[in-house]
Amino acid sequence: MLFVFGHQNPDTDAIASALVYASYLTRTGTPALAYRIGEMNFETPFVLQAAGIEAPPRLPELAEGTAVALVDHNETGQSVSNLAQLNVTHVVDHHKLGDLQTNTPAMLRFEPVGSCGTILLRLYREANLSVEPLEAQLMLSAILSDTLHFRSPTTTEADREAVEFLASVAGIDDVASYAMQMFAAKSDLGDTPAEQILAMDYKEFTFGEGDDAQRWGLGVTETTNPGYVLGRQDELLAAMRRLKDKEGLAGVMLSVVDILEEHNETLVASEQEAAVVLGAFGVQTEASRASLGGMISRKKQLVPALEAYFEQQG
Amino acid sequence: MLFVFGHQNPDTDAIASALVYASYLTRTGTPALAYRIGEMNFETPFVLQAAGIEAPPRLPELAEGTAVALVDHNETGQSVSNLAQLNVTHVVDHHKLGDLQTNTPAMLRFEPVGSCGTILLRLYREANLSVEPLEAQLMLSAILSDTLHFRSPTTTEADREAVEFLASVAGIDDVASYAMQMFAAKSDLGDTPAEQILAMDYKEFTFGEGDDAQRWGLGVTETTNPGYVLGRQDELLAAMRRLKDKEGLAGVMLSVVDILEEHNETLVASEQEAAVVLGAFGVQTEASRASLGGMISRKKQLVPALEAYFEQQG
Numbered sequence: 001m002l003f004v005f006g007h008q009n010p011d012t013d014a015i016a017s018a019l020v021y022a023s024y025l026t027r028t029g030t031p032a033l034a035y036r037i038g039e040m041n042f043e044t045p046f047v048l049q050a051a052g053i054e055a056p057p058r059l060p061e062l063a064e065g066t067a068v069a070l071v072d073h074n075e076t077g078q079s080v081s082n083l084a085q086l087n088v089t090h091v092v093d094h095h096k097l098g099d100l101q102t103n104t105p106a107m108l109r110f111e112p113v114g115s116c117g118t119i120l121l122r123l124y125r126e127a128n129l130s131v132e133p134l135e136a137q138l139m140l141s142a143i144l145s146d147t148l149h150f151r152s153p154t155t156t157e158a159d160r161e162a163v164e165f166l167a168s169v170a171g172i173d174d175v176a177s178y179a180m181q182m183f184a185a186k187s188d189l190g191d192t193p194a195e196q197i198l199a200m201d202y203k204e205f206t207f208g209e210g211d212d213a214q215r216w217g218l219g220v221t222e223t224t225n226p227g228y229v230l231g232r233q234d235e236l237l238a239a240m241r242r243l244k245d246k247e248g249l250a251g252v253m254l255s256v257v258d259i260l261e262e263h264n265e266t267l268v269a270s271e272q273e274a275a276v277v278l279g280a281f282g283v284q285t286e287a288s289r290a291s292l293g294g295m296i297s298r299k300k301q302l303v304p305a306l307e308a309y310f311e312q313q314g
Numbered sequence: 315m316l317f318v319f320g321h322q323n324p325d326t327d328a329i330a331s332a333l334v335y336a337s338y339l340t341r342t343g344t345p346a347l348a349y350r351i352g353e354m355n356f357e358t359p360f361v362l363q364a365a366g367i368e369a370p371p372r373l374p375e376l377a378e379g380t381a382v383a384l385v386d387h388n389e390t391g392q393s394v395s396n397l398a399q400l401n402v403t404h405v406v407d408h409h410k411l412g413d414l415q416t417n418t419p420a421m422l423r424f425e426p427v428g429s430c431g432t433i434l435l436r437l438y439r440e441a442n443l444s445v446e447p448l449e450a451q452l453m454l455s456a457i458l459s460d461t462l463h464f465r466s467p468t469t470t471e472a473d474r475e476a477v478e479f480l481a482s483v484a485g486i487d488d489v490a491s492y493a494m495q496m497f498a499a500k501s502d503l504g505d506t507p508a509e510q511i512l513a514m515d516y517k518e519f520t521f522g523e524g525d526d527a528q529r530w531g532l533g534v535t536e537t538t539n540p541g542y543v544l545g546r547q548d549e550l551l552a553a554m555r556r557l558k559d560k561e562g563l564a565g566v567m568l569s570v571v572d573i574l575e576e577h578n579e580t581l582v583a584s585e586q587e588a589a590v591v592l593g594a595f596g597v598q599t600e601a602s603r604a605s606l607g608g609m610i611s612r613k614k615q616l617v618p619a620l621e622a623y624f625e626q627q628g
């Protein structure tokens with residue numbers, strides 16, 4: 001039995017793609033089950049409820065050598081902590097290839113598209129496997145979530161085409177309205193502690209090489225209600241500074257992305273991050289906040305700009 | 315324009331798959347050309363001549379950031395020396411995932427099958443692209459070469475099915491006879507210097523971790539005429555020892571694989587390698603030669619056994 005899971009701080013793509021890939025593998029002869037390796041954000045429970053299914057369970061402790069399939073990630077730092085002891089036999093991902101290595105030849109499927117859901121739909125088509133309405137709704141949700149309903153610059157023609165097909169199979173006539181409900185659910189943070197808001201879509205990256213290498217933490221909060229998040233700026237900054245100290249990070253930033261206006265207001269933990277933001281983006285930070293405009297994709301815009309900046313410095 | 319190439323010391327899979335993948339990419343809208351990054355063995359010119367085409371040219375020096383596609387390898391040590399400065403946008407491979415990283419999300423296609431040719435045929439089918447007779451003959455040759463016409467334990471059902479289909483498209487009625495001609499061409503070493511025989515299908519591997527890590531060089535000579543190669547044992551051992559000194563390797567071995575008898579006679583450079591062979595395979599070395607029986611696949615048998623041995627030692 002193959003254990004399928006997405007990254008830490010799972011988003012809808014990580015959860016939905018684990019469920020769909022497990023279903024695909026099982027239906028094509030490799031029994032598999034979906035798991036998660038962290039708490040879900042507020043969007044994913046809405047998606048699961050709309051689809052009428054339970055959340056995948058937490059991944060149990062796995063014995064050395066257990067066969068696992070990764071979706072939506074491949075950096076070991078974003079995966080389960082004992083990944084090096086496990087046997088990665090399958091990976092479906094749309095991120096750049098990081099530090100993963102496999103013990104034996106594996107089944108890897110990486111494509112530069114907006115969501116793992118889009119790659120999974122290709123797998124169904126290649127296998128001439130019918131897409132069930134539940135599978136379609138999950139893949140659809142994954143793509144809408146990761147591409148912010150095509151607003152993200154990571155969006156490709158394949159994502160648009162997949163959504164059109166999947167919506168018809170899932171019986172969702174008004175895709176825009178469904179996407180808005182997803183984003184509203186994600187934005188309904190209520191009295192969520194600042195630590196949890198920061199952790200919800202948070203990834204660490206190493207910039208620079210060798211002795212100059214620096215570990216940064218980059219959080220993103222995608223919301224239809226940026227005023228609510230930015231209204232809690234002081235709490236969030238305090239949480240960012242605590243995290244930075246605790247983890248010994250060189251920098252911590254939290255980008256508050258207004259999904260509808262496609263605008264990024266980024267909070268920075270200190271003057272150090274402000275200097276990097278000025279160098280990498282040419283933007284002045286005021287009162288711990290920098291307006292990064294349309295730079296709304298961490299993967300395609302923020303991280304490449306930071307990488308280029310640190311490469312120049314190195 | 316995308317530059318497509320296989321590994322150093324290219325075998326028929328590395329050359330034929332580069333040619334076919336370049337053709338596939340070009341026909342599906344990404345103009346690409348095939349190259350090679352080393353001298354071919356004696357099998358590949360026979361294959362190219364049978365197909366009526368020229369060998370791909372040597373890869374020129376590529377400027378930083380040039381887009382490249384890798385076939386049949388992914389370890390940076392087996393690729394072009396300045397790979398880290400290039401932009402890897404595509405990889406098709408059937409080896410385990412090694413130390414490759416990409417700068418941006420890329421198109422990666424890895425499957426645990428006997429040859430890259432088998433994966434390429436899948437790509438044609440998925441794209442509903444007709445397979446031209448020339449492309450079929452090249453993919454067929456790649457699979458026959460890498461699987462030793464299904465004798466290698468790396469062979470999968472997908473390889474067998476692909477060969478049956480490709481032979482019919484290529485118009486090759488007697489596959490066994492064609493494969494024998496390939497293997498005979500490969501075995502016709504004439505007065506090839508011992509260094510060149512050793513280099514022809516040679517790969518380096520790192521065993522163990524951290525301070526205990528050791529770099530080994532493992533050559534394979536697949537032949538229908540093992541007596542000829544083993545008859546030059548003294549010359550070959552001298553070449554192995556020179557290579558070991560020059561490259562500062564911890565070990566050098568050359569496996570002479572009798573394709574027809576599926577038998578491996580391995581030459582070892584010194585007592586050090588003999589001790590490892592005893593530990594890893596339980597086989598005593600006599601007069602610098604160890605009979606490793608049916609262990610004829612470096613990828614699936616020799617390297618995993620050596621890895622397991624060094625892991626136990628570590």
